[in-house]
Amino acid sequence: MPAISATAPGKIILFGEHAVVYGQPAIAAPINQVKARAIISARPDLPKGTILLQAPNIGLEQALVDMPGDHPLVLTIHRVLQATGVKQPPALSVRITSTIPIAAGMGSGAAVSVAITRALSKFLGHPLQDKQISQLAFEVEKLYHGTPSGIDNSVITYERPIFFTRHGSENVEMEFFQVGRPFTIVIGDSGILSPTSTSVGDVRKAWLKDQETYEMLFNQTGEIVRQARKAIENGDNAALGPLMEKNQELLRKIGVSCDKLEQLIHAAHQAGALGAKLSGGGRGGNMIALTDDDFAPKIANALIAAGATNTMITKIIGKS
Numbered sequence: 001m002p003a004i005s006a007t008a009p010g011k012i013i014l015f016g017e018h019a020v021v022y023g024q025p026a027i028a029a030p031i032n033q034v035k036a037r038a039i040i041s042a043r044p045d046l047p048k049g050t051i052l053l054q055a056p057n058i059g060l061e062q063a064l065v066d067m068p069g070d071h072p073l074v075l076t077i078h079r080v081l082q083a084t085g086v087k088q089p090p091a092l093s094v095r096i097t098s099t100i101p102i103a104a105g106m107g108s109g110a111a112v113s114v115a116i117t118r119a120l121s122k123f124l125g126h127p128l129q130d131k132q133i134s135q136l137a138f139e140v141e142k143l144y145h146g147t148p149s150g151i152d153n154s155v156i157t158y159e160r161p162i163f164f165t166r167h168g169s170e171n172v173e174m175e176f177f178q179v180g181r182p183f184t185i186v187i188g189d190s191g192i193l194s195p196t197s198t199s200v201g202d203v204r205k206a207w208l209k210d211q212e213t214y215e216m217l218f219n220q221t222g223e224i225v226r227q228a229r230k231a232i233e234n235g236d237n238a239a240l241g242p243l244m245e246k247n248q249e250l251l252r253k254i255g256v257s258c259d260k261l262e263q264l265i266h267a268a269h270q271a272g273a274l275g276a277k278l279s280g281g282g283r284g285g286n287m288i289a290l291t292d293d294d295f296a297p298k299i300a301n302a303l304i305a306a307g308a309t310n311t312m313i314t315k316i317i318g319k320s
């Protein structure tokens with residue numbers, strides 16, 4: 001049997017993180033420069049039924065049965081077997097590699113789940129559809145991360161910019177929209193590992209204490225996201241910078257920025273960014289800066305000088 005491989009991209013949230021957990025829309029885009037890859041190979045040399053997991057990036061080489069049952073890779077594989085109805089898979093190996101930075105708000109966990117699900121379901125002769133793949137990755141994220149909105153698994157599965165809204169616990173609305181004119185973003189990694197579950201949990205505590213204020217902040221965020229979608233569709237990139245600034249101001253009030261992110265945002269402004277904000281869970285992880293192409297390398301350098309551990313220049317385009 002030939003090996004089957006699948007990839008899934010990284011992602012960034014452009015507008016609306018956190019408020020999206022509370023029913024407001026958010027906009028996310030795939031980042032195709034970084035990818036997770038899963039390769040499934042038949043392993044007739046191994047005992048019957050063996051599933052061998054190999055993730056050289058994290059030094060993992062272990063049989064599935066010897067791994068903790070709540071490990072996200074184990075959860076993903078069990079769910080794929082369940083969803084495909086395959087009870088006795090042949091001996092196989094699942095090899096995972098990824099260039100997506102871990103715990104930096106670029107969706108590395110969801111991308112690994114999506115890549116495994118795509119490749120393994122195909123290998124088993126029951127290729128799952130995008131909707132099922134996204135749902136499966138969401139279930140794994142939920143077990144692992146608490147109360148995710150579902151935006152990560154969606155943008156990573158469909159590999160297109162999305163306008164995403166969660167309505168209640170079961171219902172999501174996903175709209176793919178046109179990017180009127182591609183625009184350039186510089187991503188800066190603060191180098192601070194910040195689990196999204198912690199910042200999402202802290203926001204929930206704060207919301208429980210003062211629902212009125214937080215609902216107002218979330219509503220204002222939703223309004224900015226709607227305006228940003230219009231601007232992106234119309235190719236009105238000049239309008240996006242000020243909208244990023246407004247979104248960042250609200251994220252500060254929500255309590256998810258931090259000194260390092262603020263320093264990077266300031267450095268991006270000084271170097272000529274049209275707008276900048278944190279991206280993802282906050283308290284660390286990434287920030288993004290909107291820029292004209294010419295300024296992108298200068299902004300990337302300024303971010304490194306201000307303490308970013310990594311930068312990436314990327315163009316947001318529609319689905320080609």
Ligand code: PMV
Pocket residue numbers: 013016017018019020021104105106107147148149150151152196200279280281282285
């Ligand atoms: O940290 P990230 O990029 O996985 O993004 C989290 C986005 C939040 O809105 C904070 C949480 C969520 O599940 O939508």
